[in-house]
Structures are given as C-alpha cells and as structure tokens.
Amino acid sequence: MRRFVAPDLDLSGNAVQIEGALFRHIARVLRLKIGTPLVLADGSGGECRGTIREIGRSSLLVGIEERVIPATSADEVWVTLFQGLPKGDKMELILQKCTELGVSEVIPFQSARSVSRVTGERMEEKVSRWRRIAVEAARQAGRRTIPEVRFAATLAEALRTADQELKLLLWEAEETVTLKKVLSAAATPARIAIIVGPEGGISPDEAAVAISAGFTPVTLGKRILRTETAGVAAMAILQYEFGDLGNAREESEMAKPARPAAEKKP
Incomplete structure (x- = not known):
C-alpha cells in the first residue's frame, strides 16, 4: 500500500481533499485510480488509511477508513x-x-x-x-x-x-x-x-x-x-x-471513524 506524507494535510475528518503537488504526484505521475487504497500522514504523527473515491481535474478525494494511532515506544529519541x-x-x-x-x-x-x-x-x-x-x-x-x-x-x-x-x-x-x-x-x-x-x-x-x-x-x-x-x-x-535502529517494527492501533452523512466533492 502506497504511503504519502504532506505537512498540510488535515486528517481530522472522514474524507481528505488533496490538491497541488501531492494531487499531481498521485493522479498524474503515479496514475492511481479510484478505489486504490493508500496511507496518508500529516508529518506530525497523524496517519490514516483510506481509498481514493473521486478524481477531478485539480483535486481528488480520499475517504478515511482507518485512523492509525502510533504505538508509543520507549525507544524513541x-x-x-x-x-x-x-x-x-x-x-x-x-x-x-x-x-x-x-x-x-x-x-x-x-x-x-x-x-x-x-x-x-x-x-x-x-x-x-x-x-x-x-x-x-x-x-x-x-x-x-x-x-x-x-x-x-x-x-x-x-x-x-x-x-x-x-x-x-x-x-x-x-x-x-x-x-x-x-x-x-x-x-x-x-x-x-x-x-x-x-x-x-x-x-x-x-x-x-x-x-x-x-x-x-x-x-x-x-x-x-x-x-x-x-x-x-x-x-x-x-x-x-x-533509539530504534535494528528493532522490530511495532504494531499500530486502528480506530474506524463514523461515516459522514454527506461528503463534499472536489
């Protein structure tokens, strides 16, 4: 599953609208299609798993399906x-x-x-x-x-x-x-x-x-x-x-958000 990091992503809702350079990378360079699963991270520890639902001319919409809560580690420095x-x-x-x-x-x-x-x-x-x-x-x-x-x-x-x-x-x-x-x-x-x-x-x-x-x-x-x-x-x-160099990867906890009543299209 592909993973994308962008410091300006807002992962607090049930869907994420992606524009600009990240949109071009996903839609134009990688040519990912509707239905493709991916992981989004905001660069500050927030992360979610979702699926591309819509692709427009200048933006795309990713529906969030799982919220990832990173496991805390005593090895982080x-x-x-x-x-x-x-x-x-x-x-x-x-x-x-x-x-x-x-x-x-x-x-x-x-x-x-x-x-x-x-x-x-x-x-x-x-x-x-x-x-x-x-x-x-x-x-x-x-x-x-x-x-x-x-x-x-x-x-x-x-x-x-x-x-x-x-x-x-x-x-x-x-x-x-x-x-x-x-x-x-x-x-x-x-x-x-x-x-x-x-x-x-x-x-x-x-x-x-x-x-x-x-x-x-x-x-x-x-x-x-x-x-x-x-x-x-x-x-x-x-x-x-x-630190954690050489340590085994730790599992993350996932929480599923509620489905929104309606979603704004890009």
Whole structure:
C-alpha cells in the first residue's frame, strides 16, 4: 500500500481533499485510480488509511477508513543536529540521510569557517528547498513525522534553545574524550543534540560557545570524516545506542471513524 506524507494535510475528518503537488504526484505521475487504497500522514504523527473515491481535474478525494494511532515506544529519541553550513548541495545529502535515520530537527548554521555565505531572500529559498527535501525523504523512508528545519545565522543563535539532556560536539581538536566513552557512561536520554562543523571544522571561539552551553567535545577516534558523513555516522550511532535502529517494527492501533452523512466533492 502506497504511503504519502504532506505537512498540510488535515486528517481530522472522514474524507481528505488533496490538491497541488501531492494531487499531481498521485493522479498524474503515479496514475492511481479510484478505489486504490493508500496511507496518508500529516508529518506530525497523524496517519490514516483510506481509498481514493473521486478524481477531478485539480483535486481528488480520499475517504478515511482507518485512523492509525502510533504505538508509543520507549525507544524513541529526539535528536537535533546542528550542522555548520557546508559547500554546494551537501546540505541536501545530509538532510536526506539524517531524515532516513530518524533525525527530529536539523538546524544549519552559518559557521565562522563556512565557505558558503547565504543571506536574505536566497537563504529563505534555501530553507524552503531543505524543508521540501525533508518532506520527500520522510515520505520515502516511511516516516510518520517530518524533521523540523530552520536556519541560524551563528552557532550562538542556534544554541539559545538547546536544552537537551545529552549535548555532543564533534570536534577535531578533541583527542582524548571519545564518543564511545561518553555514550557508554550516559543515562538513556530523551533528547540529544549534536554539533557538526563545516568543511573547515568548528573554530575555537565556536567551541567555547558550545562548551559554555553544556556541550561535551568528543572525537570519533582515528577516523577522519567529511562534514556530510559525520552527521550521518553520528545519527546511526545514536539511533543504535539509544533509539530504534535494528528493532522490530511495532504494531499500530486502528480506530474506524463514523461515516459522514454527506461528503463534499472536489
């Protein structure tokens, strides 16, 4: 059964009218027909199963048949990635792969050593594109939720709301405290934050800002990873240690809504 995620879906009723890009993808690209069953998710945890009832010129109607209530899991962990702005389209790759691995929030920031310098309208365009990439990656990965994506002008600005229980700074200047050592000594956290620098790494001043905000500098050991690899590797490690990587899929509970007396056609 095909699954579609869109952050603007309202799944509260007994039918969902779909327009715009998602309509074109379902009706024009995939050419799904009336009677096709599918799963819809709103990107915030809401999900339902239904069937295409009508297809119009610019919209289609999906009748909701089962409301899915995700089973709660003790293995869920919220991970925020603070990513120093990298060159070119590397941010897109980071977003794609970290979304697949279950990142909850990605905050790219303009680092002192970032080669790319993007401001104003161009930055707004970048953030909009990054959010679209997160939506698509969540859809392909079968996630119920879509990671939050927002930009910060500096690391200090990004860390103003950093209140996670476990805070990690991947820093090439750290030589003795390993990520493995810190994770083995840590109690299971509900929320984790990790900082990854751009190609040139985190500056000493930025490291001081992070440490003052409660971050622990760690090293990955002898491995030298590119910026587009470091965050992905860290996400995999954190999900294996504290999250659900490798765990069996959990069943969801379903609730059937009452049939509406009348349905609005698209």
